[in-house]
Amino acid sequence: MTSDRNPMKNAIAFAGATTTGFERRNTTRSQASWAAEACIDAMRQCDLGPKDVDGLCGSWPPANELQAILGLPEITWFENPPVPFINHVSAAAAAVFAGLCEVALVWHAAYRQPWNTAGSLKDPFRAAAENFPAVAPSPDTVMHAVGYTAWASRYMHEFGATKEDFGLIAINDRSNAARNPAAALTHPLTMQEYLEARMIRWPLCLFDMDVAVDGADAFIVTTAERARDMPLPPVLINAAVHGMVANNEEDQIDGLAHHGQHIVVDSLKAKSDFWIDGADVFFPYDGFSIIALAWIENVGYCGAGEAGEFMRQYWDAESNSVRLNGKVPFNPHGGSLSEGATQGSGHVREAIHQLQGLAGDRQVPGARTALLTPGGFFFNAQGLTLIRD
Amino acid sequence: MAEADEELLERFASHSVDRDNAAHFRGRLNRQLLINRCGDCGRWHHPPKPVCPGCWSTAIEPSEVDGTGEVHLLIRLHQGPPAPGVDYSTPYPVVTVELDEQQGLRFTATVEEGDIAIGQRVELDWIERAGVPVPIFRLAREVSL
Numbered sequence: 001m002t003s004d005r006n007p008m009k010n011a012i013a014f015a016g017a018t019t020t021g022f023e024r025r026n027t028t029r030s031q032a033s034w035a036a037e038a039c040i041d042a043m044r045q046c047d048l049g050p051k052d053v054d055g056l057c058g059s060w061p062p063a064n065e066l067q068a069i070l071g072l073p074e075i076t077w078f079e080n081p082p083v084p085f086i087n088h089v090s091a092a093a094a095a096v097f098a099g100l101c102e103v104a105l106v107w108h109a110a111y112r113q114p115w116n117t118a119g120s121l122k123d124p125f126r127a128a129a130e131n132f133p134a135v136a137p138s139p140d141t142v143m144h145a146v147g148y149t150a151w152a153s154r155y156m157h158e159f160g161a162t163k164e165d166f167g168l169i170a171i172n173d174r175s176n177a178a179r180n181p182a183a184a185l186t187h188p189l190t191m192q193e194y195l196e197a198r199m200i201r202w203p204l205c206l207f208d209m210d211v212a213v214d215g216a217d218a219f220i221v222t223t224a225e226r227a228r229d230m231p232l233p234p235v236l237i238n239a240a241v242h243g244m245v246a247n248n249e250e251d252q253i254d255g256l257a258h259h260g261q262h263i264v265v266d267s268l269k270a271k272s273d274f275w276i277d278g279a280d281v282f283f284p285y286d287g288f289s290i291i292a293l294a295w296i297e298n299v300g301y302c303g304a305g306e307a308g309e310f311m312r313q314y315w316d317a318e319s320n321s322v323r324l325n326g327k328v329p330f331n332p333h334g335g336s337l338s339e340g341a342t343q344g345s346g347h348v349r350e351a352i353h354q355l356q357g358l359a360g361d362r363q364v365p366g367a368r369t370a371l372l373t374p375g376g377f378f379f380n381a382q383g384l385t386l387i388r389d
Numbered sequence: 390m391a392e393a394d395e396e397l398l399e400r401f402a403s404h405s406v407d408r409d410n411a412a413h414f415r416g417r418l419n420r421q422l423l424i425n426r427c428g429d430c431g432r433w434h435h436p437p438k439p440v441c442p443g444c445w446s447t448a449i450e451p452s453e454v455d456g457t458g459e460v461h462l463l464i465r466l467h468q469g470p471p472a473p474g475v476d477y478s479t480p481y482p483v484v485t486v487e488l489d490e491q492q493g494l495r496f497t498a499t500v501e502e503g504d505i506a507i508g509q510r511v512e513l514d515w516i517e518r519a520g521v522p523v524p525i526f527r528l529a530r531e532v533s534l
């Protein structure tokens with residue numbers, strides 16, 4: 001079923017990427033305000049004016065609202081796919097490739113809301129915008145975000161994994177975030193602090209879950225040809241894929257050895273020009289720590305259940321973070337656990353900055369290729385390979 | 390007698406009741422755990438779907454299961470949605486149980502706390518919450534060999 005067909009390979013590029021940075025508090029700004037700031041920055045970074053953008057693809061706010069806010073005169077294609085963010089990347093890239101538009105503005109605005117943090121309700125504007133159900137949902141379920149907690153318990157049962165294995169993901173991310181001015185959480189995290197953290201849903205604690213933030217990322221997606229005329233080095237989309245299996249409900253997936261991530265790995269490998277041995281930097285999604293452990297194993301750095309031991313083997317004491325196989329860092333921006341819950345847009349933006357040489361103190365020397373694996377197990381596993389032009 | 394649709398939706402307001410799973414929730418009112426089974430190929434599936442995922446037959450029959458099986462997933466909620474009689478100061482356990490009827494067929498519910506762990510044999514019982522029966526697993530009383 002997996003095909004190596006990939007006519008779009010290297011034909012579409014990111015010309016630029018920007019971020020507002022992220023804050024773990026209820027800011028006094030709207031979600032649209034954050035998106036607008038990131039989008040204006042991305043257009044300026046690429047020397048684009050309002051007439052130069054003809055495609056829009058983002059999460060929130062809806063495309064029509066963003067067009068009106070920015071006064072973009074003519075849009076020929078727009079979409080608002082659900083998160084996570086490779087949905088937006090692949091839709092925009094395919095639209096440009098097909099000729100539905102030529103220059104797409106792509107964005108994701110993260111925003112603290114009741115679905116990701118109860119703390120958002122302290123803001124009367126956020127509380128007023130929420131339509132609460134008359135009756136609270138039953139707790140007798142592992143649907144939605146709870147599903148990752150359930151499979152974390154299964155992971156520990158099947159492989160004898162420990163909480164420390166999960167903690168290494170959180171500590172790696174936090175150490176990396178300290179070098180990222182955009183990150184929401186930058187103070188160092190020790191294993192003892194991790195192990196003593198407030199349990200939310202056993203076996204996952206506060207530091208196993210991404211941090212709800214305000215802020216936004218924005219991107220310019222266009223043809224590689226057009227991107228070469230813009231100020232920054234183009235980053236080519238080598239392949240973008242999605243993966244899902246028939247039994248995709250949270251409590252019904254076949255198991256840890258067969259879910260959406262496995263489809264992504266097979267498909268992305270078949271369509272891409274490189275794999276882990278050729279990847280200079282890696283972005284395993286970490287909306288929950290268990291997701292990152294599974295990605296590290298499923299892309300092939302180590303075997304099933306071995307991610308904890310593998311990370312210990314390649315732990316770099318000086319940076320207090322991992323160098324996979326002694327060289328490759330992962331989530332150098334701090335990931336969703338520390339930069340902020342960006343649904344993958346932060347991972348994509350950081351990958352672009354790494355390949356453009358714009359990553360500041362956390363620059364991976366000479367990085368030319370990036371492997372990204374956003375999303376989880378059930379209905380949102382995704383993959384992206386990027387190459388500097 | 391079958392509940393009127395409006396009454397069913399009202400009594401299970403904390404669940405997402407729809408045309409495809411209404412029979413399952415009607416079963417709960419009689420303390421019966423009804424799981425969809427295909428009338429043509431015999432395959433079980435859950436959650437309820439309008440078509441058999443194995444053969445595309447629409448001859449779906451909500452059928453009572455024994456309620457016995459093995460704990461496959463286990464979590465303990467230290468916080469969660471408000472529910473009558475649920476106090477998260479004692480972490481609230483939720484299990485996904487692989488039912489004996491078919492490999493990979495799973496049902497998620499709460500469980501009587503104790504030394505519950507993944508891999509243990511459990512059986513189904515019912516408690517009452519907010520005026521409706523709620524399925525709850527308990528450790529199996531005897532080991533069947």
Ligand SMILES: [Zn+2]
Pocket residue numbers: 427428429430431432441442443444445446
């Ligand atoms: Zn059938």
